[in-house]
Amino acid sequence: MINTLPERRKPLNRIFLMKKSLILLAALPCVALANVPIMGTVESKCVIQTDTTGVYGNPSPSELSTSGTAGGVQPIVRYDILAADHYKAVISYPNSFSSSPELPDVVNWTGGVTVGQTSDAGMSAFEAAKIEYNNTVEFDLTIAGSVWFDVDSTADYGYDKSFPAGDYTAMVLAECIAQ
Amino acid sequence: MYRSVIALLLLLGEYASAHQFTPTYPTLRQAHVSGVMLLNMSLFNNRKEIEWYSINIFDKDWNSLAFASTDKLINLGYLERKNIEVYIRTRDKDRIVYVCSKSKTLATVKNPSIITSRICSKVKNEVFNSNNLTTG
Secondary structure (H helix, E strand, O other), rough: OOOOOOOOOOOHHHHHHHHHHHHHHHHHHHHHOOOOOOOOOOOOOOEEEOOOOOOOOOOOOEEOOOOHOOOEOOOOOOOOEEOOOOOOEEEEEEOOOEEEEOOOOEEEEEEEEEOOOOOOOHHHHHOOOOOOEEEEEEEEOOOOOOEEEHHHHHHHHOOEEEOOOOOOEEEEEEEEEEO | OHHHHHHHHHHHHHHHOOEEOOOOOOOEEEEEOEEEEEEEEEEEEOOOOOOOEEEEOOOOOOOEOOOOOOOEEEOOOOOOOEEEEEEHHHHOOOOOOOOEEEOOOOOOOOEEEEEEEEEEEEEOHHHHHHOOOHHO
């Protein structure tokens, strides 16, 4: 009985096989990358952005005001709303100083919040529907988009008394409450 | 074309900004300890001037409720996001309505006018749902 030896692969075939394995190896990472999922979540949310932090102007010794005519800068808060009817904006203008020199007399506070720029023309209706109490103004955010609120604040000291020299800081509270 | 791409990028960059607190309507889950329930919240800070936030929990009349969290006062850097676990007593599960995060300003900040931001999410618990059913 004569055993025939298996035919040896030709050198050309071996090179071809090696090339195939290399191509397969190189393709592996691509296959792995193709399985990485891209995930995203769309959810209702409210984003509060401080567009401009205000500055008090000092038009007279007894007055501090954010009004432009008084040399001040109005604080502006921007609300970004992803879905309508999920949030209300509640903005409170200051009714006290968070830091100031000692003030032995009374400070009379006035202020207001108005709708400024809007990304949707319909948002101008927010102004007519706003609810005001104490030093707080509420807006129902019934339209999705971006809305800018301008805040006014004026502090009058005593009866025409001069504010003592020093640094004065007051807080505007911008809230977004889920409904 | 390039202009629209640049505008879109600018808009996207501007969009993901400021103070965010999600989800809007979180759901209470049973914690691994009996008698305690858990809320998972996420806080994102894109306010450069703010580094601290506080967490508070309220009922429908804005009375404060007891809760536990890893941090009640959260140190959050600019562009940082933090997932927060808030634990409440199971007996308060029908009372809890608002979960709020509020920015905190350091006394050393000398801006003449500072804007404090507060975002409140609403827990739609059994009381909320039953109220809605009666009013709806």
